[in-house]
Amino acid sequence: KQEVTQIPAALSVPEGENLVLNCSFTDSAIYNLQWFRQDPGKGLTSLLLIQSSQREQTSGRLNASLDKSSGRSTLYIAASQPGDSATYLCAVRPSPGANSKLTFGKGITLSVRP
Amino acid sequence: GAGVSQSPSNKVTEKGKDVELRCDPISGHTALYWYRQSLGQGLEFLIYFQGNSAPDKSGLPSDRFSAERTGGSVSTLTIQRTQQEDSAVYLCASSYPDWSSTGANVLTFGAGSRLTVL
Numbered sequence: 001k002q003e004v005t006q007i008p009a010a011l012s013v014p015e016g017e018n019l020v021l022n023c024s025f026t027d028s029a030i031y032n033l034q035w036f037r038q039d040p041g042k043g044l045t046s047l048l049l050i051q052s053s054q055r056e057q058t059s060g061r062l063n064a065s066l067d068k069s070s071g072r073s074t075l076y077i078a079a080s081q082p083g084d085s086a087t088y089l090c091a092v093r094p095s096p097g098a099n100s101k102l103t104f105g106k107g108i109t110l111s112v113r114p
Numbered sequence: 115g116a117g118v119s120q121s122p123s124n125k126v127t128e129k130g131k132d133v134e135l136r137c138d139p140i141s142g143h144t145a146l147y148w149y150r151q152s153l154g155q156g157l158e159f160l161i162y163f164q165g166n167s168a169p170d171k172s173g174l175p176s177d178r179f180s181a182e183r184t185g186g187s188v189s190t191l192t193i194q195r196t197q198q199e200d201s202a203v204y205l206c207a208s209s210y211p212d213w214s215s216t217g218a219n220v221l222t223f224g225a226g227s228r229l230t231v232l
Binding site for chain 1: 118120125145147149155157159162164173205220222223224225226
């Protein structure tokens with residue numbers, strides 16, 4: 001059974017700092033990995049999706065990497081801002097297709113101090 | 115619509131009552147999912163619908179939980195005889211079908227329905 005772990009559960013950094021959020025998964029046979037952001041009382045917003053054949057994806061100040069063989073992904077946030085404060089979740093999909101269910105980590109709650 | 119719409123956004127109910135939660139997916143998204151997010155827990159898969167196919171109910175925690183999807187669009191999740199452990203945020207998501215070339219694997223989530231069972 002796939003397990004996704006995100007440690008630490010919470011992180012507080014000063015504004016402007018570059019930071020890395022970690023995600024690990026036990027079964028390396030994944031199809032893709034997705035990073036989401038969740039603001040308090042809100043749903044999930046997709047940030048980046050990395051296919052298993054890819055090593056990284058970038059969007060603005062965000063960069064997500066994937067090392068499938070070691071079961072790890074990182075989300076790099078450059079020059080953090082207070083508006084980045086949210087919970088960040090990673091999720092893995094085992095196979096192609098909409099019927100393939102995502103397995104989520106519990107998320108990392110990030111607080112960026114002004 | 116522009117996004118996945120869920121209602122109610124908040125529901126407080128007494129133990130033993132039945133509740134219905136509604137999800138209106140993005141137009142054209144034939145795949146629809148329900149997830150549950152309990153305090154301090156990750157998202158837990160509940161049920162998946164794809165078009166007119168039989169739903170994947172493998173994540174439903176008990177027979178008190180059921181869901182239906184009418185006309186391949188709106189879905190209703192029903193919890194009968196609610197218990198305190200049912201308190202959670204229930205999230206709905208939708209995506210394009212398997213055969214789509216436009217991002218079948220990118221889920222769009224609604225804002226969720228927060229259920230509190232007293």
